[in-house]
Amino acid sequence: MAEIHGLSIPVIAAIHGACLGGGLELALACHGRICSDDEKTRLGLPEVQLGLLPGSGGRSVLPRLIGVSTALDMMLTGKQLRPATGAEGRSGGRGGAAGDFTAGRRWSWR
Secondary structure: OHHHHOOOOOOEEEEOOEEEOHHHHHHHHOOEEEEEOOOOOEEEOHHHHHOOOOOOOHHHHHHHHHOHHHHHHHHHHOOOEOOOOOOEOOOOEEEEOOOOOHHHHHHHOO
16 A cells, blocks of 8 residues: 555545445555545445454544544444545545546546
């Protein structure tokens, strides 16, 4: 994950649908995230419900992006968030219509 974050070019994760566990941690390693407004789009760390800790940097990156209290809620309970409640706004993520990432592509290069 550090290799992605350390690249000299920007890496943007386009999220549409479930972004859980390692997928979320991969998105967190990117320089930016774009989430669709589709109802199926969810962000979460379900491995904590099995007693496992996020292993690829999610524990340190997530609180910085969405705030400590929301991140703790996700990491302690396995709660899944919709982009409008978690990623949009504080994390630097953007929302858009289902499957429409054109606005996000424009944003990612500003």
